[in-house]
Amino acid sequence: xxxxLIDENPLDDHSLSKAKAxxxxxxxxxxxxxxxxxxxxxxxxxxxxxLYVISPFSQTExxxxxxxxxxxxxCLQLSIPAPNYDRVIAEYLLIRNDEDFYxxxxxxxxHRGGNEFGIASLFLVAFNLALFVNLLLDVGKY
Amino acid sequence: xxxxxxxxxxxxxxxxLAEWDPETVSPSRLAEIEKEFNxxxxxxxxxxxxxxxxxxxxxxxxxxxxxxxxxxxxxxR
Numbered sequence: 568x569x570x571x572l573i574d575e576n577p578l579d580d581h582s583l584s585k586a587k588a589x590x591x592x593x594x595x596x597x598x599x600x601x602x603x604x605x606x607x608x609x610x611x612x613x614x615x616x617x618l619y620v621i622s623p624f625s626q627t628e629x630x631x632x633x634x635x636x637x638x639x640x641x642c643l644q645l646s647i648p649a650p651n652y653d654r655v656i657a658e659y660l661l662i663r664n665d666e667d668f669y670x671x672x673x674x675x676x677x678h679r680g681g682n683e684f685g686i687a688s689l690f691l692v693a694f695n696l697a698l699f700v701n702l703l704l705d706v707g708k709y
Numbered sequence: 710x711x712x713x714x715x716x717x718x719x720x721x722x723x724x725x726l727a728e729w730d731p732e733t734v735s736p737s738r739l740a741e742i743e744k745e746f747n748x749x750x751x752x753x754x755x756x757x758x759x760x761x762x763x764x765x766x767x768x769x770x771x772x773x774x775x776x777x778x779x780x781x782x783x784x785x786r
Contacts, residue, residue, distance in 0.1 A: 580721070587722025595759050595777070644785035645718065646753075653718045657779045660757050664766040674784035 588652035595656050612659055614666040621658050623651035627673070641673040713760075715742055717749065717778035731773050743770040746778070753781040 593601050596610065604610050610621045617638060620628040629639040643661075645654050661669040715727040727742045750756060750768065758767050758774040767774070 584720060584722045588718075591716075591723050591777070595757075595762065595764060597762055642785040643782050645779075646781040646783060647718070648720045649718050649780070650720075650722055653722065653779075656777075657718070657755075657782055660755070660764060660766060660779065661782070663764060664757075672782055672784060674786065 585650045585652065588650035588656075592652045592656050595659065610655065610659060612662050614662050616666060616670065619658075619662050621655050621662075623655050626676075627658060629675075637678045639678055640676045641669070642676070643669070643673040713773065713775055715746060715776045715778070717754070718780055723777070726778075729772070734772070739772055742772075746770040746776065749778050755779040755781075 592604070596604065600610055600612075608622060608624075612619045612621060613632065616629070617632050618630040618635070619641075620630065622628075627641040627643070628637050629641055630636060631638050641658075643654065643658055645657060658669070712728050712730055714725055716723045716725050726745055729738065729742065746756065747770065755778070756767050756770075757777045757779060758765050758771060759777045760773075760775045763774075767776070770776070
């Protein structure tokens, strides 16, 4: 701790809080999960509803356990101000121990694939096709 | 046996509320720590046994566990 408080470059309260919370996260996570967190900045945690990708800096991504595609984004916050790493710890422990509670309390935003055609898109394509055919027929008359 | 701790998340990362040696702690001190634990649980906090990365949620005080208290959670934006 003394090394963190050298006169030339004292860490402010915010940085110290972050460092403490990060250390707490390390003490909670299994060694392989911690290594992954250090490398990728996220924790992957599997549950019965999918694979969770927890990040200190963004919403938690819920992926399909088989395809790996995102199915939802979860947003959960602590009821007290605390470093982001504390929220990561809370999410990790809740998903591991009480996934249903997690789903009941987090705000879930369900992912809609970008390559899906809605019925409106389909009608629009059919309408454009009809116009194009009509144009070709008109041109053919002259 | 190693010292055990009761910690709670806070704006400072976490605060150590108590530390004790399960073999030598007095019953009265242990009762104080348990009271603190129970008060937080009654307020809606969660408790996790994080001894050696056990990482299980608990509802009752365990004098042989390192315990982390986690505040209530709510949906965010």
